[in-house]
Amino acid sequence: MASRTAASNTSTSLDADAWIDAAFDALAEGGIDAVRIDPLAKRLGVTRGSFYWHFTDRAALHQAMLKEWRKRASYQVGSRIDSRTSAPDERLRQNLALPKSTARAKRAAAIELAIRLWAQRDAQAARAVKHIDAVRLKYYAKLYGEMGLSPVLARKRAFLFYAALLARAYISTDDETDVGDDLASMLSLD
Amino acid sequence: MASRTAASNTSTSLDADAWIDAAFDALAEGGIDAVRIDPLAKRLGVTRGSFYWHFTDRAALHQAMLKEWRKRASYQVGSRIDSRTSAPDERLRQNLALPKSTARAKRAAAIELAIRLWAQRDAQAARAVKHIDAVRLKYYAKLYGEMGLSPVLARKRAFLFYAALLARAYISTDDETDVGDDLASMLSLD
DNA sequence: GCCTCGCCATACACAGGTGTATGGTAGCGC
DNA sequence: GCGCTACCATACACCTGTGTATGGCGAGGC
Incomplete structure (x- = not known):
């Protein structure tokens, strides 16, 4: 029903990385407090139900973001x-x-x-x-x-x-x- | 009734600067999104009623903070x-x-x-x-x-x-x- | 001694976010 | 084609914050 705004996934299901990518967008715009589940869900064209499938918690997303940033920054x-x-x-x-x-x-x-x-x-x-x-x-x-x-x-x-x-x-x-x-x-x- | 936690004002009434000082504390700890009226009021030992006397708005506080920062940073x-x-x-x-x-x-x-x-x-x-x-x-x-x-x-x-x-x-x-x-x-x- | 005014508390309606429980659905294995 | 599983929607209870309206209260003018 809702159109997916992500770049890679057009109609298939989301994975955790899609959430992390969107989370980094929100982080860049408004800091860690702007990394909220509901706005991210709207951005991704899904509901919170998807999030709580991939992550247990908001804290879990934050952890995953740090892990991902460590990887990227080290790789660069x-x-x-x-x-x-x-x-x-x-x-x-x-x-x-x-x-x-x-x-x-x-x-x-x-x-x-x-x-x-x-x-x-x-x-x-x-x-x-x-x-x-x-x-x-x-x-x-x-x-x-x-x-x-x-x-x-x-x-x-x-x-x-x-x-x-x-x-x-x-x-x-x-x-x-x-x-x-x-x-x-x-x-x-x- | 409630004890004032501010350093200078022990029992007299608050002024706008007290709010701005507390706002900078919150800013330092959690960014601009952490500058919220309710938590600041709790920190100052008053209620939101005081805030809306000194400021029309949350945006007004943000503006006052910027003005104050410009002054301090220029002065330093x-x-x-x-x-x-x-x-x-x-x-x-x-x-x-x-x-x-x-x-x-x-x-x-x-x-x-x-x-x-x-x-x-x-x-x-x-x-x-x-x-x-x-x-x-x-x-x-x-x-x-x-x-x-x-x-x-x-x-x-x-x-x-x-x-x-x-x-x-x-x-x-x-x-x-x-x-x-x-x-x-x-x-x-x- | 009243009255005004500066300052704050209280109560309300509303918005938005969290987490959870549960239900729906599409696709694949076989 | 049955069922299982991955993935998502929906609904609910709860919390926190905003802004506004209004009431209370102490201190000073006169």
């Missing part, structure tokens, strides 16, 4: 850019050059922001954020290490690099004053 | 550190040396995070964030300019400096791997 590190062909400085530079104004990028940034806020009151979310931050920092430090920097200096540079990456997404600057492309020179990438 | 820039005695590089260094683990600092960071997430769906919040970011970037660029950097380079350094400042608050790292104090050397502050 080092695989967005082909990790075999490029030199380390080239890989870092390409990370900085990733689009930041596309719908995809904005959604990802909003999701991260929401999870970081969520992590302030939820221990599980805090653990996930801590883990992902450590993974990313370690990866960037590894790249700087491959460029010849000492481990200590590589860690510092990695932190600054990660800071620039996050700030580029979170600081709302006019696009005219965007200094993104010039960051490379200050991050020892030339 | 350049006045946390005595703006007359110190040299520009000293002022920047002291900004980096500001505590980040105190309850006050964590609350402020959480509030900013929540407002940035809020700004993704609310135009007024987005304007406030954009304004504050511009003010801060301009201030840091001015300091770098006073250190002798060219306007263009000063703006770049200011962005990186601001990025480091935000990241120090948002990236959840173990305190052992904290590189905060070493940032200065990478930001042309020595």
